[in-house]
Amino acid sequence: MAESRDPSALDRTEVLRIRNDFPLLAHLVNGKTLVYLDSGATSQNPQSVLEAEQEFYEQRNSAVHRGAHTLAAHATVAFEDARATVAQFVGAREEEIVWTANATAGLNLLAYAFSNASIGDVPAESRRFAVGPCDEIVVTEMEHHANLVPWQELCRRTGAALRYIPVTDAGTLDLDEAARVIGPKTRVLAFTHVSNVLGTINPVAHLVGLARAVGALVVLDACQSAPHLPLDVKALDVDFAVFSGHKMLGPTGIGALYGRQELLDALPPVTTGGSMITTVTMERSGYLPAPQRFEAGTQPVSQAIAMAAAARYLMETGMERIHAREGVLAQRMLEGLRELPGIRLLGPAPGVERAALVAFDVDGVHAHDVGQYLDAQGIAVRVGHHCAQPLHRRFGLTATTRASAYLYTTEDEVDAFLQGVAGVRGFFGVK
């Protein structure tokens, strides 16, 4: 198979150099060289990310946004610089980035903020977020449970109705149905930028257009896009977006919520307590503007700093080049799998632009057994429903095997994976 013909894509030499930055990739698993194809679940960390976290604890560790001593000032500067870096990474202003534990926490924050705007004594500026029995929330059939269950719960609490845009056999959103589902009752449209199962890259501009036409707010799940393609939340014109640090070379326990500033400043807080208030009396409290409004209590400071180091690593490498490189890997995986008998591929057909992840069913062998067989060869893939049960049900499946690549994945790894999959049915005695 040819090397990348896209001159903007990372080339083989650069990928090998990049791999040297990731200590874990040199590990042996079951006596075999690790072939890590599970970056869609969690990515590995470059040395600069590991060092950023250690450096904070060795040189700056102290409480941020409180205390007048020098260390506290240094910690606060590092924490806020990290916010500015992550904001730059997605094209936002730093006041528009709220630290969260991960994308799931960001989506829950929004869903709970909307319910806080729907019940009790709500300040005038927050009433625009209220939802009730006359309103609808729209999601899609390809959502990760993280962008489905919080909205189901919001509907249960408020009486709003949940509707969804169906998925076509080709693994794309049914845009004709989208135009019917999104209507005057729609208050929120929440959808994923890139499907974590299908690899489909959704037409954000088109969907935002449908939402704008009816005055609905747009929430983008950017968990699978922020790590892999150039993301500009302003250019996409979404109202909110969420993503996780650990899927973009950063640590676990940190993620971010983007929100347009005028929206964030009017959105009711969810977690309340210290560091997010103005004046507190025994009767009531006033709240700071965003982002502090949403950051009660001690924050994951070293994780935020390490996530910023990850964002810098990605920006220095170049998101365009990573995206182009992953396009090459995606087609190599797809074309290789298509040649194997008994493999059913989910998602867009070869040739269509997609993320570098492929989920598939092996006829006659359960995904759990496929994963176990590959693991014995040092190949790490994800098996199961990938937190997308409704989507699997849509395709008549309960579980699939998913291989997902990243900037450090080599052609040799993809080929080792393809060779591994080619042996699965024989091993389990399926003809």
Place this chain on the structure above:
Amino acid sequence: MSGLESLYQQTILEHSKARHGGTLSEVAACETAWPEGTGQCHQLNPVCGDEITLRLAVDGGAGDSRVASLEWLGNGCSISMASASMLTDLAEDLTVDELARLIEEFRAVLRSRGTLEGDPEELGDAAALSGVAKFPARVKCAMLAWVAAEDALRQAVSTAA
């Protein structure tokens, strides 16, 4: 690939296809009431979607109560399906107390992280599942049918005449 072959022994692969006892109909699996002396349990592993509905009937009086029938309907990986098939072979004709003891023994082997080896005299073909104990992510697969049987047995005994 010795680790893999110890996990997927030939007898396991054969049982995963033969599925002894995998004859419970979908209609029966959806029923919500059963005759006296019968119990039914549905178990689901939410991690991988493996699923089993197992129905078990006992007969005979107290002290001499035996397993009269065991049937199941399932969908899942080779380990979970083989384990259900092996359990079916074993359960036939056991007294209620013997089956309860067998489930305890199987659980102890599976939870031993590989320090206990199942006795083929006691566990029959299911002794071949001892190797699963070294793969913690798969223990739930092997236990699925046995957990269902434990619960179905409890129900069956509680309603038996």
